[in-house]
Amino acid sequence: MFDFLHVLHLHDATVRSVLFGSLLIGATGGVLGSFAVLRRRSLMGDALAHAALPGVALAFLWTGSKSLPVLISGATCTGVLGVLLIQFITTRTRIKADAAIGIVLTVFFGIGIVLLTHIQRSLVGNQAGLDKFLFGQAASMVEDDVRVMSVMSLLIIVVVLLLYKEFKALIFDPKFLQSLGYSLQRVDLALMGLIVLTVMVGLQAVGVVLIAAMLITPAVAARFWTERLHVMVVLAAFIGGLSGASGTFLSAQAPRVPTGPVMVLVATGLFVLSGLLAPRRGLLARWRRQRSNVLRERRHHLLRALVVLQERSDNATRFRVDELVQELGWERRRVAGEARRLRRLHLVDCRDGHVQATAQGLAEGTFVVKSHRLWEHYLVYRDILSADHVDRPADEVEHLLTPDILERLEEILQRDHGIDTERVVDIHGSGSQYRPAGRERNEVGT
Amino acid sequence: MTDAGWIILTGVLAATSCALLGTFLVLRKMSLLGDALSHAVLPGIAIAFFLSDSRAILPMFIGAAAFGLLTTLLVEAFHRRWAVPEDASIGIVFTALFALGVVLISVYAGQVDLDQECVLYGEIAYTPFDTLLWDNQEYGPRPVWILSGVLIFNLLFVGLLYKELTLASFDPGLSLSVGVSATLIHYLLMGAVSITTVASFESVGAILVVAMLIVPGASAYLWSDRLPRILGLAVIFGAVSAVVGYYLAGLWNSSIAGAIVVVLGVIFGVSVLVAPRQGLLAKLLQRGRLSIQVAQDHILLGMVRQVETGADQTWRLRDALGLASVHPWMARQAMRLLRRKGLVALEADATVDLTADGRRQGLQLLRGHRLWETYLNQLGLPQDHVHGPADAVEHYLDQSLRQEIGGLVADVGLDPQGKRIPDDSQNH
Numbered sequence: 001m002f003d004f005l006h007v008l009h010l011h012d013a014t015v016r017s018v019l020f021g022s023l024l025i026g027a028t029g030g031v032l033g034s035f036a037v038l039r040r041r042s043l044m045g046d047a048l049a050h051a052a053l054p055g056v057a058l059a060f061l062w063t064g065s066k067s068l069p070v071l072i073s074g075a076t077c078t079g080v081l082g083v084l085l086i087q088f089i090t091t092r093t094r095i096k097a098d099a100a101i102g103i104v105l106t107v108f109f110g111i112g113i114v115l116l117t118h119i120q121r122s123l124v125g126n127q128a129g130l131d132k133f134l135f136g137q138a139a140s141m142v143e144d145d146v147r148v149m150s151v152m153s154l155l156i157i158v159v160v161l162l163l164y165k166e167f168k169a170l171i172f173d174p175k176f177l178q179s180l181g182y183s184l185q186r187v188d189l190a191l192m193g194l195i196v197l198t199v200m201v202g203l204q205a206v207g208v209v210l211i212a213a214m215l216i217t218p219a220v221a222a223r224f225w226t227e228r229l230h231v232m233v234v235l236a237a238f239i240g241g242l243s244g245a246s247g248t249f250l251s252a253q254a255p256r257v258p259t260g261p262v263m264v265l266v267a268t269g270l271f272v273l274s275g276l277l278a279p280r281r282g283l284l285a286r287w288r289r290q291r292s293n294v295l296r297e298r299r300h301h302l303l304r305a306l307v308v309l310q311e312r313s314d315n316a317t318r319f320r321v322d323e324l325v326q327e328l329g330w331e332r333r334r335v336a337g338e339a340r341r342l343r344r345l346h347l348v349d350c351r352d353g354h355v356q357a358t359a360q361g362l363a364e365g366t367f368v369v370k371s372h373r374l375w376e377h378y379l380v381y382r383d384i385l386s387a388d389h390v391d392r393p394a395d396e397v398e399h400l401l402t403p404d405i406l407e408r409l410e411e412i413l414q415r416d417h418g419i420d421t422e423r424v425v426d427i428h429g430s431g432s433q434y435r436p437a438g439r440e441r442n443e444v445g446t
Numbered sequence: 447m448t449d450a451g452w453i454i455l456t457g458v459l460a461a462t463s464c465a466l467l468g469t470f471l472v473l474r475k476m477s478l479l480g481d482a483l484s485h486a487v488l489p490g491i492a493i494a495f496f497l498s499d500s501r502a503i504l505p506m507f508i509g510a511a512a513f514g515l516l517t518t519l520l521v522e523a524f525h526r527r528w529a530v531p532e533d534a535s536i537g538i539v540f541t542a543l544f545a546l547g548v549v550l551i552s553v554y555a556g557q558v559d560l561d562q563e564c565v566l567y568g569e570i571a572y573t574p575f576d577t578l579l580w581d582n583q584e585y586g587p588r589p590v591w592i593l594s595g596v597l598i599f600n601l602l603f604v605g606l607l608y609k610e611l612t613l614a615s616f617d618p619g620l621s622l623s624v625g626v627s628a629t630l631i632h633y634l635l636m637g638a639v640s641i642t643t644v645a646s647f648e649s650v651g652a653i654l655v656v657a658m659l660i661v662p663g664a665s666a667y668l669w670s671d672r673l674p675r676i677l678g679l680a681v682i683f684g685a686v687s688a689v690v691g692y693y694l695a696g697l698w699n700s701s702i703a704g705a706i707v708v709v710l711g712v713i714f715g716v717s718v719l720v721a722p723r724q725g726l727l728a729k730l731l732q733r734g735r736l737s738i739q740v741a742q743d744h745i746l747l748g749m750v751r752q753v754e755t756g757a758d759q760t761w762r763l764r765d766a767l768g769l770a771s772v773h774p775w776m777a778r779q780a781m782r783l784l785r786r787k788g789l790v791a792l793e794a795d796a797t798v799d800l801t802a803d804g805r806r807q808g809l810q811l812l813r814g815h816r817l818w819e820t821y822l823n824q825l826g827l828p829q830d831h832v833h834g835p836a837d838a839v840e841h842y843l844d845q846s847l848r849q850e851i852g853g854l855v856a857d858v859g860l861d862p863q864g865k866r867i868p869d870d871s872q873n874h
Contacts, residue, residue: 042534043478050653092726093718095472099664102477103714106657110707113567113654117701134566135548209566209653210548213541216534224528257552258562261545268542275528283528 013143015252019245021146022138025202026214026244026263028153030236031160032198033219034229035191038171043101044083044192046212049199050105051082053112053208056133057119066130068145072200079196082108109208136207136260138248145204152201156194160233167191168229205248207260213267214240221271224278239274243267293399295341300399301328302338303347303365304372306357311425318354367406372398374409376427381417387427449574450692452587456573457688457706459593460646461658465684466600467639469663469677474615474635477664478533479521481656482540483636484643486517488547488565488652491644496554503592506644513543514640518633544652567703568651589649596645603638604677607631612673650703658684661710668721683713734776741770741780743811743841746789749800750808754865760797766790809868814843816861816868817851824855829862 036042052075059074060066082104089100116130132140141149160167169177170187178184195215202211222235247263276283305327309319324335339355342348347361357365375397376390385393401409410421447455471480490509498505517539524535552562563569570589578588585591604611613621614631621628639659646655666679691706698705719726748769749761763781770777781798784790789804800808818839819832827835843851852870861867 037531037534040531040533042531042537046537089718093668094724095664095667096475096477098475099472099477099660102481102656102660103664103711105481106654107661107707107711107714110654110657110704110711113704114695114698114700114708117567117704118698121699135562210541210545212537213545216537217541220530220534220538223530254553257549261548261552264541264545265549268538268545271538275524281529 017143017146018138018141019248021141021149022205022244022248022259022263023241024146024149024153024244025205026218026240026242026247026267027237028156028198028240029202029211029214029244030218030222030238030240031157031233032195033215033217033240034222034233034236035160035167035171036195036215037219037223038229039188039191041192041195042216043212044086045195045199045215047086047101047105048079048083048196049203049208049211050112051108052076052079052199052203053109053133054078054115056130056203056208057112057115060130061115061119068148068204071133072148072203075203076196076200078108079199083192083196112208132207132258133203134207134209135258136203136205136210136263138205138259139252139255141204149201152197156197156201159190159194163187163190164230171229205244205259206263207258210260210264213264214244217264217267217271218243221267221274224274224281239267239270243270297399298334298338299342299345299347300364300368302335302342303357303361304368304398306348306355307362307365307369310357318351318356320354324355367403368398370421370424371401371406373424373426374406374413374421375401377413377417377419377424378409380427381413381419390427447586452574452590453570453702454689454692456570456587456589456593456649457692457702458685459590459597460570460649460655461662461684461688461706462681463593463597463600463642464646464655464658465662465680466597466604466677467635467642468659468661469666469680470604470611470615470635471639472660472663472667473673473676477660478536479518479636480639480659482521482536483514483517483639484647484652484655484659485540486543487513487640487643487647488544489513489550490547491647492547492550492554496550503645507641510644510647511637511640514636514643515633517543518636547652564648564651565653566651567654567701568647568649570649570702573649589645592645593649596642600638600642603634607634611635650706654703654707657707657710661707661714662687665710665714665717668717668724683710687713737772738776738780738783740841741772741776742784742789744771745769745777745780745784746800746804746808747811747815747840749790749798750805750812753800753805753808754812760793760799763792763796763798766798810845810848810870811840813868813870814848814851815840816865817848817855818843819861819863820855820867821851823862832862 033045036045055074055076055078056071057074058078059071062074063070086097086100086104089095089103090097095103119130166177166182166187169180169182170184170191174184177187198215199211202214206214218240219232219236221239222232225235226232243263243266247266248259250266251257251259251262274282277285279285302324305324306319309323309327310317313319321332321335321339324330324339325332328335330338339348339350342361343350346358347364349356349358372394375394376387379385379390379393380387413419413424414421468477468480471477487510490511490513491506492509494502494505494509520539521532521535524530524538525532530538548562548565551565573587573589576588578585578591610621610626610631613624613626614628618628621631643652643655643659646658650658662680662683663676665683666676669679670676687706687709691709692702694709695702695705717725720728722728745766749766752761767774767777767781770780772780781790784804785792787803788801789807790798791801792798815836818836819829822832822835823829848870859867
């Protein structure tokens with residue numbers, strides 16, 4: 001399938017340094033991306049990268065050199081110019097930020113394309129390799145390039161560590177940062193500067209068109225797993241590094257395929273996986289929560305039905321499935337299935353077509369019934385809803401009340417409204433202590 | 447028609463089709479979604495290429511529309527369901543789909559007539575060779591036919607849905623209340639953008655088409671507030687850029703699509719500078735005019751204040767100019783205007799003097815200034831804090847405002863510093 005052996009030659013210095021380089025790019029992108037995404041600057045990186053293209057071409061035209069530091073310097077100049085122009089357009093004209101980003105991004109890219117095609121068509125020979133900057137070609141990195149990138153990455157990471165607190169405050173509480181005497185603009189500028197550097201580090205391997213993804217995608221993926229910034233930053237670095245290294249690895253299998261898109265696809269895959277699998281925020285976790293809510297509701301309903309039937313039938317305890325079907329309004333199959341499930345939980349006993357609650361099941365059922373009824377009473381006596389509107393809300397709430405809330409509810413109803421909470425029954429039924437006429441209710445109340 | 451003619455025609459058709467729809471993207475603040483869309487249709491195009499094994503236009507439209515819709519849906523879903531910030535959501539979706547497209551194209555490169563260059567900057571230069579054959583007869587370049595169709599479609603789209611588009615763009619709430627679903631319009635617009643992108647894709651590539659979408663509309667938006675005019679200007683800008691871009695590309699020996707975009711950038715830059723009212727120059731001019739007006743007021747006020755003290759009434763020109771406390775050039779302009787209005791007279795020995803009119807107007811300014819001071823003082827501002835605000839506001843108090851404030855402040859006749867407030871000369 002793949003020529004694994006060819007690439008697995010990790011003792012080959014070139015392969016090793018290329019892999020290490022793309023790992024670094026991914027990791028640095030993840031770190032800075034975390035701040036960029038949280039600061040709502042996701043697409044700045046995109047504009048910045050596109051704006052870097054004419055810089056690469058100009059640097060080559062002027063110096064005739066293709067060494068990475070020269071090209072990166074050129075790229076940085078036009079990239080920063082692009083970002084400044086975006087700011088200028090949004091503050092000085094009526095054009096909004098989205099259009100300003102789009103305009104600068106495409107016009108700079110257009111200039112870059114004009115220069116690049118001009119170079120390709122007019123200068124013969126030495127020009128090959130510049131177009132690697134479009135979609136990225138990690139394999140074109142030489143050891144010197146990797147050394148330059150390592151130094152820059154290290155610099156970026158160190159500055160991030162030094163300014164970590166400031167960046168954190170900038171994202172979550174800019175007012176607090178200001179109150180400490182920092183200038184928001186300066187901290188923002190520092191962050192933008194680091195984003196610029198990060199984009200430049202990745203330019204050669206990922207390409208100007210897609211490097212934005214190396215800022216955005218790993219960071220958003222990491223966000224699913226945690227609520228804490230430092231964890232997110234580390235995770236994003238990990239995801240970014242993994243995407244970078246494995247993207248390079250995979251694209252090396254098919255030399256025609258540029259590296260950038262493959263890295264982006266790997267990162268996107270990790271993003272989707274995170275969105276599905278992450279605990280709490282992930283889709284599966286949310287489905288599981290929903291499912292467990294549904295199951296809890298069914299359990300409560302069945303146990304409640306058993307308690308109610310028992311009340312109604314003078315303390316009979318075993319009921320036929322048919323009776324439950326009638327009481328619950330469920331299909332027979334579901335009643336039987338639910339009963340089997342509850343038997344496994346030791347909440348009911350099932351014997352020859354009859355269902356009986358265990359002591360444990362009875363306790364839970366009684367609790368649910370009581371929750372329902374006390375909540376109904378509370379809503380009515382506190383004049384929140386009238387008696388014929390309380391059943392639905394109580395249906396919702398009965399699954400959510402905890403023992404201490406219930407205790408408190410009992411206390412209030414006993415003290416303020418004189419209700420005997422031990423003998424409380426359905427507010428609509430006969431034997432209820434509640435009388436709808438206003439006068440009597442006042443008497444109860446006082 | 448010559449080859450150049452066909453290429454220019456193709457460029458004009460693509461640019462105008464894009465400009466027409468792009469204007470609405472800009473006005474609806476959805477430029478970036480347009481950007482995302484034009485990137486994200488790439489895999490649709492690629493897949494259509496492989497499946498149909500040709501450049502048949504229908505599969506391409508279907509593929510692109512499908513991926514356009516997918517983009518819009520995914521951006522929405524990530525944003526709403528997964529709580530991803532909207533810009534990040536756009537960023538993830540379009541980079542992922544674009545990456546997919548590039549990988550597909552490079553994996554199958556050589557098997558089909560589609561490569562990375564085409565993705566980046568199109569093949570408008572080859573337009574004349576791509577002729578439409580029908581019954582063994584040549585009917586001109588295929589892209590021209592396709593783009594003409596798209597242009598007509600877009601004209602119909604905007605023409606028929608003009609009211610709905612306008613309403614949904616500017617007031618989604620009202621639009622919903624009169625039965626126009628803003629969401630439906632949104633998806634229709636996105637569909638139209640996808641189709642236009644695909645049609646233009648072959649000529650200008652997936653990235654540069656974004657410029658054709660956004661830049662003409664944004665430039666036109668600086669020139670006018672009226673939608674029909676904005677649309678018209680956007681279309682003109684698009685067409686001009688295509689024509690000029692073609693010749694520049696020849697001059698520079700570069701990609702035509704890139705050159706078209708550079709021209710668009712120049713058009714935008716020029717618009718930012720010289721557009722009436724919204725342009726930087728217009729704003730600068732307006733500010734200059736205001737400063738000169740203020741300088742005139744200050745000269746009159748300074749001279750009138752001296753009259754009040756009863757001191758020598760003639761001013762050396764240089765001192766009088768100094769009263770304006772602005773750049774000397776501005777002060778001279780102010781003085782020139784004052785003389786032309788007959789408010790000051792320049793004597794032969796380089797001294798200036800207030801005319802009767804000038805004196806009257808100066809007194810009215812002073813009246814405004816002192817009335818405002820009194821008014822602020824009576825509102826509770828301490829008397830040593832009232833001069834600054836009054837200095838700022840004196841230029842804007844006209845006759846009727848002065849009268850109103852005169853009625854508001856208790857008739858003391860003196861300002862907080864105890865100086866006399868000049869009478870309202872208009873009543874004499």
